[in-house]
Amino acid sequence: xxxxxxxxxxxxxxxxxxxxxxxxxxxxxxxxxxxxxxxxxxxxxxxxxxxxxxxxxxxxxxxxxxxxxxxxxxxxxxxxxxxxxxxxxxxxxxxxxxxxxxxxxxxxxxxxxxxxxxxxxxxxxxxxxxxxxxxxxxxxxxxxxxxxxxxxxxxxxxxxxxxxxxxxxxxxxxxxxxxxxxxxxxxxxxxxxxxxxxxxxxxxxxxxxxxxxxxxxxxxxxxxxxxxxxxxxxxxxxxxxxxxxxxxxxxxxxxxxxxxxxxxxxxxxxxxxxxxxxxxxxxxxxxxxxxxxxxxxxxxxxxxxxxxxxxxxxxxxxxxxxxxxxxxxxxxxxxxxxxxxxxxxxxxxxxxxxxxxxxxxxxxxxxxxxxxxxxxxxxxxxxxxxxxxxxxxxxxxxxxxxxxxxxxxxxxxxxx
Numbered sequence: 085x086x087x088x089x090x091x092x093x094x095x096x097x098x099x100x101x102x103x104x105x106x107x108x109x110x111x112x113x114x115x116x117x118x119x120x121x122x123x124x125x126x127x128x129x130x131x132x133x134x135x136x137x138x139x140x141x142x143x144x145x146x147x148x149x150x151x152x153x154x155x156x157x158x159x160x161x162x163x164x165x166x167x168x169x170x171x172x173x174x175x176x177x178x179x180x181x182x183x184x185x186x187x188x189x190x191x192x193x194x195x196x197x198x199x200x201x202x203x204x205x206x207x208x209x210x211x212x213x214x215x216x217x218x219x220x221x222x223x224x225x226x227x228x229x230x231x232x233x234x235x236x237x238x239x240x241x242x243x244x245x246x247x248x249x250x251x252x253x254x255x256x257x258x259x260x261x262x263x264x265x266x267x268x269x270x271x272x273x274x275x276x277x278x279x280x281x282x283x284x285x286x287x288x289x290x291x292x293x294x295x296x297x298x299x300x301x302x303x304x305x306x307x308x309x310x311x312x313x314x315x316x317x318x319x320x321x322x323x324x325x326x327x328x329x330x331x332x333x334x335x336x337x338x339x340x341x342x343x344x345x346x347x348x349x350x351x352x353x354x355x356x357x358x359x360x361x362x363x364x365x366x367x368x369x370x371x372x373x374x375x376x377x378x379x380x381x382x383x384x385x386x387x388x389x390x391x392x393x394x395x396x397x398x399x400x401x402x403x404x405x406x407x408x409x410x411x412x413x414x415x416x417x418x419x420x421x422x423x424x425x426x427x428x429x430x431x432x433x434x435x436x437x438x439x440x441x442x443x444x445x446x447x448x449x450x451x452x453x454x455x456x457x458x459x460x461x462x463x464x465x466x467x468x469x470x471x472x473x474x475x476x477x478x479x480x481x482x483x484x485x486x487x488x489x490x491x492x493x494x495x496x497x498x499x500x
Contacts, residue, residue, distance in 0.1 A: 179203025268300025
């Protein structure tokens, strides 16, 4: 991988960089202080064209047609972009999602908010079959008896219905309980989290499927009925996985890559102290037989390089590289850098390219790295928005695939 450019954080958005969504020639990069719009016309050196100040971490971000959605998981005094921090023990405190009209990408308009139980750490979009409605599956966790709007056990997600032509009419329509048995109870000895809701969900609407990374459990859901998702397979790794963080399907929905964010992104798990199975990806095959669909474990993948004890390093956010006939993924590993790996053989994944900025350059490393129209773009926690070129021997065929929109947690099929 070749590092081509960096657009430093600036202005009012100096907090932590988070997720990215893409549409047309624009990238929408989240930041705990708001979001930035980059023009990708010069793909190797994007230009910042809009900066929106709207504090409320993490500001997880998605786009669909003229709709942009932001997640707020930090308790605020109200739902405005002028809000201040407020303790979650206060009933008046607000957390949830904010909906924007981006029919003009250069002038985003904030049109609606929807408060959700325990806030919105992340969200995932699932359009209806006719595309007139988009649903936001809102993931949140960490309930407490002291929080009026986040009571335990909180084994549910929130579903917000957003009319695409009238996003100001967005409303909460369901709060399905995904874990009626309570889910995994956790294990303090190995830093393994209790299941209390989900951390992240990835939808694949072509197949009416969603994969949930739910802290202590991994799940596969049938989402034919968008307002009534149904768990059809549930897996648990009580030996190696500590925090089921995110999920990525392969292109034909026969595999899921789950990530384990052991230590919540703050641990240096890429050292000799931690085994290759810890803080890694878990690759699962989707087995279909006689009307049933099950997740079957295939292997683990972790970057093969050792980092220093001063570098936080663990599996984090990534996306597919659209090469037909192969399962390739580019992925962030905080200060472990960026890794491209091939999991076509799900039992034998292997790294094919990587970039490591080195110790001490970034205070937190790269949060999310996604492939979009020939290049990999990354949002760094500390130092801004990066652009990478991947060797043509790896992604040459992918460069011919033109994507009109990319939300990595709302997968769309590609033709290589």
